[in-house]
Amino acid sequence: MTQNITILGDMSQDEEDEAKPVTMKFARQETEEAKARRMRSYGYLQKKRNEESWIHVEYHGVNSDLAETERSQLHASKEEEVSEFCVKPDEYLKMLMPPSSETESEKPAMPSNVLSLIQLRTMPLADQVKTLLTNAKVITFSQLITLLPQGTDPGAALRSLHQVAVLVQGCWVVKSEILYPKEACSPHSGVSGEHLSKGRDYVMWRFTQSRVVTRKDIASVVKLPAEDVKDILEQMSRIRANCGWEFLFQYDHDFVSRNPEIVHRQKAFWDSKYQILCKQLKIPKEHEKKFKDKDLGIPGLDKPTRRRRNSSKGSPRRKRTLSGRSVSDHSDIEPDIKMDSETSADDDIPHHEPMEVAEVNHVTNGSNILSSTNCDKTISKTVSNKFDEKRTELLNFVCEKLQSRFILGINELRRLLNIRLTQCSSGYILNCEISDQMLEEALDESGSLKLENMWPPGTPEESLYALTFTGDKLDPVRKVLLSMFTTSYKTTRKNFIKKVKEETDIDLSENDAKLLLSDYCVNKGKGVTWYLKGTLIPDS
Numbered sequence: 442m443t444q445n446i447t448i449l450g451d452m453s454q455d456e457e458d459e460a461k462p463v464t465m466k467f468a469r470q471e472t473e474e475a476k477a478r479r480m481r482s483y484g485y486l487q488k489k490r491n492e493e494s495w496i497h498v499e500y501h502g503v504n505s506d507l508a509e510t511e512r513s514q515l516h517a518s519k520e521e522e523v524s525e526f527c528v529k530p531d532e533y534l535k536m537l538m539p540p541s542s543e544t545e546s547e548k549p550a551m552p553s554n555v556l557s558l559i560q561l562r563t564m565p566l567a568d569q570v571k572t573l574l575t576n577a578k579v580i581t582f583s584q585l586i587t588l589l590p591q592g593t594d595p596g597a598a599l600r601s602l603h604q605v606a607v608l609v610q611g612c613w614v615v616k617s618e619i620l621y622p623k624e625a626c627s628p629h630s631g632v633s634g635e636h637l638s639k640g641r642d643y644v645m646w647r648f649t650q651s652r653v654v655t656r657k658d659i660a661s662v663v664k665l666p667a668e669d670v671k672d673i674l675e676q677m678s679r680i681r682a683n684c685g686w687e688f689l690f691q692y693d694h695d696f697v698s699r700n701p702e703i704v705h706r707q708k709a710f711w712d713s714k715y716q717i718l719c720k721q722l723k724i725p726k727e728h729e730k731k732f733k734d735k736d737l738g739i740p741g742l743d744k745p746t747r748r749r750r751n752s753s754k755g756s757p758r759r760k761r762t763l764s765g766r767s768v769s770d771h772s773d774i775e776p777d778i779k780m781d782s783e784t785s786a787d788d789d790i791p792h793h794e795p796m797e798v799a800e801v802n803h804v805t806n807g808s809n810i811l812s813s814t815n816c817d818k819t820i821s822k823t824v825s826n827k828f829d830e831k832r833t834e835l836l837n838f839v840c841e842k843l844q845s846r847f848i849l850g851i852n853e854l855r856r857l858l859n860i861r862l863t864q865c866s867s868g869y870i871l872n873c874e875i876s877d878q879m880l881e882e883a884l885d886e887s888g889s890l891k892l893e894n895m896w897p898p899g900t901p902e903e904s905l906y907a908l909t910f911t912g913d914k915l916d917p918v919r920k921v922l923l924s925m926f927t928t929s930y931k932t933t934r935k936n937f938i939k940k941v942k943e944e945t946d947i948d949l950s951e952n953d954a955k956l957l958l959s960d961y962c963v964n965k966g967k968g969v970t971w972y973l974k975g976t977l978i979p980d981s
Contacts, residue, residue, distance in 0.1 A: 458629065477607040562590050570601040574615040579677040581612050581690050582696045583743050596913030599703070608707035609648050611693030617641040640665045641673045643718050647678065648688050649711050655685040664720055702888065709840040712833060720866075772899055799940045832883075834870050839883040843908045846973040847960045848892075849884070850903045851877055892923060894973055895930040906977050915953065918944050920958055926973045934958060 477486055501507045561569055573588055586595060606613040617638035623635035640663035647654050660670045663760050678686040694853060697704050718724065842849060844859055862872055889906040896902050909919050921941050934954050941949045962971035
């Protein structure tokens with residue numbers, strides 16, 4: 442019996458060890474959308490509700506003792522009255538928003554056209570210069586330095602001046618776009634600020650050519666109402682009877698002699714500005730020579746006697762009266778020219794405007810004699826004038842780019858010139874073949890320095906020209922910086938400051954060093970090493 446049981450146990454053991462096939466199922470990964478739908482389903486919410494455990498709440502009725510006690514705490518007794526609300530409404534507002542703790546000193550009442558020098562000296566230097574120019578309209582550099590705080594660096598004042606003013610007759614006149622923003626308009630006629638700005642720029646340019654202008658000549662070009670023209674002229678000139686509008690200040694010889702480079706740059710600026718005004722105001726090309734020849738007739742200069750033939754021998758001389766005309770119209774009256782002692786009163790007026798001497802045909806026995814030699818000279822002069830005009834425009838363009846970029850190569854200059862040509866009309870004077878030699882000559886005439894610098898390995902070399910003189914105290918430092926690149930093609934700010942101290946004994950600040958390096962160099966990869974502009978291949 443025992444043996445049979447053992448055999449049956451072995452048989453069951455064999456049956457259990459027999460392998461059975463198993464089917465495995467893998468659930469797909471649930472997406473965010475499917476998960477959101479599942480969590481919003483009723484079955485899922487019901488499951489969560491069933492899983493949530495119940496919390497027993499002890500409830501007290503509205504009339505219970507505990508409810509009465511809690512309600513009584515919501516009411517304040519008369520003894521606990523809040524004192525903050527026992528104030529007047531205006532006092533309550535002051536408590537909510539207390540006044541500033543800063544005590545402002547009461548400013549004395551002054552006219553709107555009076556500027557407080559005490560307030561002025563609390564402003565940054567650039568704002569001081571802008572405020573002074575905006576109020577004065579015209580100022581000499583010596584007057585500006587006198588009004589600025591004692592110890593102000595003249596070089597810093599000059600840099601600020603360039604931002605807000607232009608040079609006219611050696612004096613500084615506030616820029617038109619500062620007085621007439623685009624969104625402004627004339628209080629007299631409603632003319633837009635942009636048109637007023639163009640007209641004022643033309644008036645300033647005329648004063649760079651002569652000391653005296655007439656209102657009619659100005660109005661015929663700028664096409665502005667008479668009151669607006671008068672306002673513009675009053676800003677920078679004064680009226681002289683039988684003469685016109687004369688520039689407000691005398692020519693500042695002292696500033697011009699001390700700063701020839703600034704004068705040269707400003708002349709280039711005005712030459713370029715006049716070309717723009719010619720297109721905007723549609724000024725004919727012969728206009729410049731026409732008004733220059735006319736402006737030669739300024740009182741105080743020696744003039745030929747003008748003789749008038751009376752209709753009858755004994756008739757008295759007739760003069761134009763001023764009845765019914767405003768004082769502002771005096772400038773439109775043709776001046777009576779006399780060669781007597783009265784003209785000597787105007788001899789003390791200096792005349793510093795550029796003058797052109799017109800060619801005068803020789804008169805013999807009342808007839809003009811024009812020889813073939815004169816014809817040849819006229820043709821030659823016409824060609825020469827055309828060439829000079831082209832050369833001057835190219836020089837102005839080069840000076841403009843040097844002032845903004847400080848270092849230029851021939852290839853970069855040609856690229857900038859091509860950009861300018863695409864922005865100008867087909868009749869633009871530089872829209873012709875400009876050779877590399879012409880560009881090099883213009884760079885030489887602009888006063889820039891041709892560099893003899895080192896080049897990084899693998900970089901194609903070309904001639905580079907740098908602007909080394911701007912008229913401020915950092916001009917010696919600029920030369921030191923450029924000389925460093927004659928021995929190495931890279932430098933650091935620390936080495937630059939050290940080199941300046943060794944050669945010029947100037948303690949250069951970190952800000953000035955960074956400013957000069959950013960003007961003349963590029964910082965590759967925002968590191969500490971600086972390379973000369975034009976010596977690195979872009980994206981290298």
